[in-house]
Amino acid sequence: MFLKAMPFELTFADDNNQFLYFNNAHQDPDTMFGKRVRAQSGNRLGTVHGTLPDSRMKNVEWVVGVLRNGDQEYVRTIVPGTPEGVINTHNYQAMYYPDGSYAGINEIIFNFQPWLDWYLNTTGQRLVGGNAAAPAGGHGSADATSGASDAGEAGGHGGGADATSGASN
Numbered sequence: 001m002f003l004k005a006m007p008f009e010l011t012f013a014d015d016n017n018q019f020l021y022f023n024n025a026h027q028d029p030d031t032m033f034g035k036r037v038r039a040q041s042g043n044r045l046g047t048v049h050g051t052l053p054d055s056r057m058k059n060v061e062w063v064v065g066v067l068r069n070g071d072q073e074y075v076r077t078i079v080p081g082t083p084e085g086v087i088n089t090h091n092y093q094a095m096y097y098p099d100g101s102y103a104g105i106n107e108i109i110f111n112f113q114p115w116l117d118w119y120l121n122t123t124g125q126r127l128v129g130g131n132a133a134a135p136a137g138g139h140g141s142a143d144a145t146s147g148a149s150d151a152g153e154a155g156g157h158g159g160g161a162d163a164t165s166g167a168s169n
Contacts, residue, residue: 008110012095015104017044017064067094068102078112087112 003010003023012021052060066072072094079088089112095103120126 008108011107011109013064013105013107015068015102019044020104063092064105067092067105070094070102085113087116 006023010021010023011019013019063075066075074094075092077090077092079090082088089110091108093106093108095106097103
């Protein structure tokens with residue numbers, strides 16, 4: 001109940017690249033930003049993302065690689081091409097066991113627009129100018145315009161890990 005009540009979509013993939021959990025906050029996957037269904041639980045990330053074109057799968061592999069290898073603690077993305085009033089935000093966070101070894105990836109997906117609107121209305125601030133294509137203080141070499149499974153290069157793709165082989169492979 002607690003996790004289903006979160007105002008975002010939550011997913012978890014373990015250190016063996018298995019998609020194990022999503023909070024199923026929406027009954028209809030078509031209303032989700034990261035469309036998931038119960039039948040995907042237990043599948044390898046390569047299977048979950050298996051219908052993606054190669055160019056988009058490379059983004060998934062890159063995110064998994066930089067998190068698994070410890071190159072970055074997190075990767076944040078904004079998915080382009082969303083409808084007016086939606087800022088489709090994905091945050092991929094590396095998780096670690098108590099001994100410090102890699103445990104998997106926690107993903108949080110949500111529409112950032114209502115949070116931004118609330119903040120601007122509450123503080124009386126406003127957004128002005130700027131280049132919409134330029135990342136605003138990105139993290140590492142990750143870009144701010146593509147999700148892990150979206151088209152486009154996010155710089156430096158192709159780490160040693162991928163989304164289809166597991167820790168024991």
